[in-house]
Amino acid sequence: MINKDFLLKLLSQVGPSGDEGRVSRVWREEAEKFAKKVYTDTHGNTYAEFGDGKPTLMLAGHIDEIGxxxxxxxxxxxxxxxxxxxxxxxxxxxxxxxxxxxxxxxxxxxxxxxxxxxxxxxxxxxxxxxxxxxxxxxxxxxxxxxxxxxxxxxxxDWDGEFLTDFRLVSRALDDRIGAFIVLEALKFYAQNPGETRVVAVATVQEEIGLRGAKTSSYFLNPDIAIAVDVTVATDYPGVDKRTIGDIKLGGGPVLAKGPNINPVVFELLLETAREEGITVQIEASPRGTPTDANFIQMERGGIPTALISIPCRYLHSPSEMVDIRDVEGAVKLISSFARKISGKTKEDFIPW
Ligand SMILES: [Zn+2]
Known part of the structure; x- marks a missing residue:
């Protein structure tokens, strides 16, 4: 079960891009309960690690919000x-x-x-x-x-609230939910770890140009990375599915597919989902995505990167809405994937 109290506490902190300290401290406090190493860089990105083998897997969720x-x-x-x-x-x-x-x-x-x-x-x-x-x-x-x-x-001036057992509304679900998922995935991985060194990162300043993704992925130099963010759900009135596809709340975590995504990582994620019985949705992303995955992929000599998103209604409003079952699916998918790639190297992810 995911830690709802921690999630609501994260959502209640004020943290626009450039002023994420309050949120980062809450995230850090939670990370210190199970991570082997927790630290913050000079840009403000906070890292929580578990494992010291190969490969290094970066999990990025941005901790800032629009403000x-x-x-x-x-x-x-x-x-x-x-x-x-x-x-x-x-x-x-x-x-x-x-x-x-x-x-x-x-x-x-x-x-x-x-x-x-x-x-x-x-x-x-x-x-x-x-x-x-x-x-x-x-x-x-x-x-x-x-x-x-x-x-x-x-x-x-809004905090998080569960409307039903599964539907959560709040400001800043973009992307407090991603920062939450990467830390929960690390916690689940820590309970049953493989060889992989997993580093969850609460990145800063995504909303003003993916800025923390750039500094943190350079600093960490991971072999593989997964960014976790929200994506536009299309299951409400007035949305043209012909242009942006079919993405439902409760339909499972969303795997982006396109040039921003390493095809080997994508296939391995799909395979993991199948093995674990996790339903996923696929989103066509024919260009660089407006997420941390964009800058992470282009760091150094190119980092094999994937993007997992949580379907979200009413983005950039005080009442963003997600389904917690999608969140649980993402946590399970990422922690299982982390075990699955034990012992692999960056070279295993050369796309062709
Ligand atoms: Zn976001």
Whole structure:
């Protein structure tokens, strides 16, 4: 059984790209219970290891989330914000926010916009832009500047919640769920290890350009890598399956296939899934994926890389939704794969 308390604790931490420390500390604390070695590099990526044989398998899950940053405080104490990562500004209207102010103190506010009563007809029809929104902390500029400064980080004020036994909603499931899976997979591997040296990595700054994947994969120089992220589910209204395929919540973890994925690793993952009785879904990815797998594959002389994704609805909103059975499938698949590749070397993964 996966550790739901740890998952909910991870989800409740504020950690936009560049300010992942709070989340990383919770991840690290959990890792120290079973990993042989736990350490953090100068970029902020945190590593948890088990085993010291061959090959070295890197499991990457990004610990950062999309967030907000204080850009400008006006004379009345209204705060203009920038997105840290890719926001649809429509999602932000009317939301409550949680910023981390001076000395780590939480400061709460709301995102304001003119109400419908006074919107001009042409304004009603237009998508709202970030610069038309502000955060109202309910304080004067003078009081606010005692607790909040330009450059401070915030997130939408939501934590994780199980709607049913299996369906979990939260902000930051992208990609706290991946950071969770790589550590749970390490834990399962540690209970029944092979020769493989498995290193789970909580990477930083993925949402602003896969930046932690670059530094961590160079630093670790693994023989093989698996990135774990979320992918767009297509099982809800208005999605054109002809263009992005058929991906369901509860349909199992998703294996990406395409140029970003080493074909030998892909086939071995499929074989492992078959042997273990894990249902998987396949996603066509005809270019570099927008995930850590992209930069990891291109590090040094090329690292054999795969991408396992968890189907997710309503990505980059405060109510992202996943099915925990897909998460359990991914944990089992990765820990079994780690055992299966015992004793292999990088050369075993030359694609042809
Ligand atoms: Zn992600």
């Amino acid at each position: 907000l940053m204080v850009q400008y405080i006006d004379d009345n104490g209204f705060v203009y914000i920038s997105g840290v990562g890719g926001w649809d500004p429509q999602v932000l209207v009317g939301q409550r926010v949680r910023f981390i102010g001076k000395d780590g103190k939480v400061v709460k506010g709301v995102i304001g916009r003119k109400p419908i009563h006074i919107l001009k007809p042409e304004e009603r029809d237009k998508a709202v832009k970030m610069e038309e929104l502000w955060v109202d902390f309910g304080m004067t500029k003078e009081d606010l500047e005692k607790v909040i400064s330009v450059g401070d980080y915030g997130v939408l």
